[in-house]
Amino acid sequence: MQAVILAAGQGTRIRPLSASLPKPMLPVADRPLVAHTATAAADAGADELILVVGYEADAVRDYFGAEFAGVPVSYAVQKEQSGTADAVRAAQEHIDGSFAVLNGDNLYEPEAVAELFADGPAIGAVRVENPSNYGVLSTAAGTVTDIVEKPADPPTNLANAGAYAFPAEAREWLDVGKSERGEYEITDVLARVVDEYDVSFAEMDKWLDVGRPWELLEANEWKLDELERDVRGNVHEDADLRGDVVVEEGATVDAGVVVEGPALIRSGASVGPNAYIRGATLVGEGAKIGHSVEVKNSVLSEGASVGHLSYVGDSVLGRDVNFGAGTNVANLRHDDEAVKFTVKGDRISTGRRKFGVVAGDEAKTGINSSLNAGLKLSAGATTKPGEVVTRDR
Template sequence: MEAILLVGGRGTRLRPLTISTPKPLLPTAGVAFLAHQLARAHAAGVERIVFATSYRAEMFEAAFGAHAHGVDLAYVDERQPLGTGGAIRNAARALTCGPDDPVLILNGDILSGHDVPAQVKLHEQAGAAVTLHLTEVEDPSRFGCVPTDDGGRVTAFLEKTSHPVTNQINAGCYVFRRSAIDTIAEDEVVSVERETFPALIASGAVVMGHVEPAYWLDVGTPEAFVRGSCDLVLGRLASSAMPGDPGERLTLAGASVSPGAVVRGGTTVGRGAVVEAGATVLGSVLLDDAFVAEGATVRGSVLSRGARVGPGAVLDEVILGDGAVVGPGNELCGGLRVWPGIELPPTAVRFSTDA
């Protein structure tokens, strides 16, 4: 089976992490985020994946080459962003399968533990044009709301409606019949959510919903990115791509964690990173060469490459860009983001986005 992996987004909600690195390549539980998706795709029977790239397109092939995690890889770039449907149509020119074959579509910012082979089986048994993975959430108004009939056939696709008729939402993994992809306009900006799926339903085409309440997370925000990385480390979602066993923390080669430090909650400590004695790091992501000094506390945060936290400083849900420095005594919280290279001098002042 072949797949198309949508990785063209700019990841603006994750800045400054995505200034120099596309969101799908951000280190997540010790490896690029996409490594987990490639490994899961391979386990589901995918043999070849076409990357639909746009933002910093050259970095994807440099990261993975022609073969990774058991899957052959190809790359198709969008010169201008074409939306989800346009990206699928553009990437499809690199597919090699027949018109009736299933093509798996994956989004490059979704962590999911759902049963892909079961989704493909439903698709083939129903003779569907498209089969969507659907999951259930408490607040469906934030997502695409997708009602189905008693037989599992999708009856409507209501993108981010304020009055949802069901708690089933679009989970961002699709199985297309290859010929159905060819119905998408070529070289045009097209949204599958707002245009392709509603048009297929209106035409009478069979669009199925595979409803499965497995682990699912959109990692498009800093909070969700940290949670996804920690969940992988803790083993809440299994991944053969993770370079270590599940546990309270993942410490990569060359990292140094003092015996007198507390590091847990699914924290990743990157290569060359240092956590000194008396420091506490809970549920966070420390990238390569990050530094947490004695007595500092870091919770639910990301320290980018070479970022430094001084003695006694406190970070609570904070993003530090590459090389950012937080001097001793600072207290940062509330989703604050410190841009690359910024240095905050020693202080006893509390900084918050709520201030």
């Protein structure tokens, strides 16, 4: 089974994190987001991975190379953002038999992907509370009879999980016309398959579509929770590591530091002295957490730095972000309502009672800055010393 992994999206909903790094390459625990998808496909028995890439394709190629997890890797370039079927069509020349399609910004359980491969033609499905926000499957006698995009009156609570196993003939059905949204939709190809075959559905107990910044936090919460304690870095004898904490070789944890797992401190990172890390926290390669800093349930990307006497909670910091000494992040509304965040110009609920800030690559705060809950700092944005920031910038 060939596995086509879609990794060409621009990730506009997860901005500013994807301003200069493809969304599928954003960090989730010990690897990029799309690498978890590729791992699930490899573990499920894929004999080739075909990565469909777009802008910043070199970042994906440099990470995966010609082989990943013992499986050969090839690449296809989607030149325009014209829908999922258009993305798969970019890989058409590589497809020579039955094939699977997986979204490179989704997290799947390998067991569910293996079931998808085995039962093909098939579609991955997940039960959701609000099916009208998704493509919804109609089923009968264990097979899929129809799929409707975001219906007002959903026939079931089975949502499309963005995972498909197609027969070889579907390669010739990729040249579908545009949908009402003006895009080439993979669900239109699926409709043809449903007409020709009995299509089963592989129900997924655990699944996540990582489209917005707080979902990157959720992805890290999932994958960091799977870690087992492994301490290979330089940890001071007076540091206190509690639970499942991973300190990679080349990382440094200084005296007085307390780390409550699950947490991952990557190679080249430094923590402390007297810092406190708790919750599901990723400290990326070369990242720095200074003296008496508290970091809770956050993602610090490669090269990010949080100066001494600072607090960062439920936040995502992009690459080479620098928070000056005394920077404090608010992550809770006084009215105890869910924190809102700006996505593509609209202020929407994150569904999270606690959510801090999202800082794009190379954003910088002056000392003693105060950042409001649900705040977005664009790539390269700055704050003044002592500034109270309540609006996106």
